[in-house]
Amino acid sequence: MVQQVSRFRRIVNVNVLPGEPLDGSGRVCIHLFVRDEKGTCVEPGAWHPVNDKLGNPIPRKIKTGPARGRLACDRKRKITPAIKNGVTTVTHRTEDPRAITCPKCMATEEYKAAMTKLGIPTEG
Ligand SMILES: [Zn+2]
Numbered sequence: 001m002v003q004q005v006s007r008f009r010r011i012v013n014v015n016v017l018p019g020e021p022l023d024g025s026g027r028v029c030i031h032l033f034v035r036d037e038k039g040t041c042v043e044p045g046a047w048h049p050v051n052d053k054l055g056n057p058i059p060r061k062i063k064t065g066p067a068r069g070r071l072a073c074d075r076k077r078k079i080t081p082a083i084k085n086g087v088t089t090v091t092h093r094t095e096d097p098r099a100i101t102c103p104k105c106m107a108t109e110e111y112k113a114a115m116t117k118l119g120i121p122t123e124g
Contacts, residue, residue, distance in 0.1 A: 010088065011086060011087045011088065012087075012088045012089075012090060013087050013088065013089040013090070014028055014090060014092075015028065015029040015089075015091075015092075016028060016029065017029050017101055017102075017103070018103075027101055028092055028101065029092065029101055029102050030092045030093065030094060030099055030100055030101045030102060031071045031072065031073060031074075031091065031092065031093040031094075031100070031102045031105050032071065032072040032073070032093070032094070032095070032097060032100045032102070032105040032106075032108070032110060032111050032114070033046075033069050033070075033071065033072075033079070033093040033094060033095050034069050034070055034071070034072050034095075034110050035067055035068070035069040035095075036068065036069045036070050037068055038068075039068045039069040039070035039075075040070050040075065040076055040077070040078060041068070041069065041070060041071075041077075041078055041079040041080065042066050042067065042068050042069075043066065043067045043068075043069060043079065043093075044066050045064045045065075045066075046064065046065065046066065046067035046069075046095065047062045047063075047064060047095070048062065048063050048064070048065055048067070049061070049062060050062060050063055071091070071093060071105065072102075072104075072105040072108040072110045072111055073102055073104035073105040073107075073108060074104070077091070078091075079091045079093055095114075097111055097114035097115045097118065097120075098115075098118070098120070106122075
């Protein structure tokens with residue numbers, strides 16, 4: 001059996017934090033995704049609570065589905081992968097504030113509020 005090797009290379013641009021090495025060992029920039037009905041993007045696989053008949057969330061029950069929102073650090077930035085000149089640029093994001101590395105997101109009130117909600121103090 002002959003193994004087929006694609007003659008096309010896929011190049012993915014992963015944004016690394018400022019000052020980090022670019023050799024693959026640097027920390028990736030991860031943004032805070034904030035739910036916002038007026039947000040510029042839709043997260044296709046966001047977690048949603050499952051409610052009972054009275055509208056109260058059922059503990060430990062979640063479902064996935066789309067959620068409109070935006071990045072905490074940039075209200076207008078799109079999160080969908082962008083392909084330009086054969087290079088795909090991706091935007092890493094999460095709703096879990098503990099995973100955020102983006103310094104601009106970490107400076108927002110939304111980040112501080114999300115950490116406070118988890119009982120984790122932030123500086124400043
Ligand atoms: Zn950010």
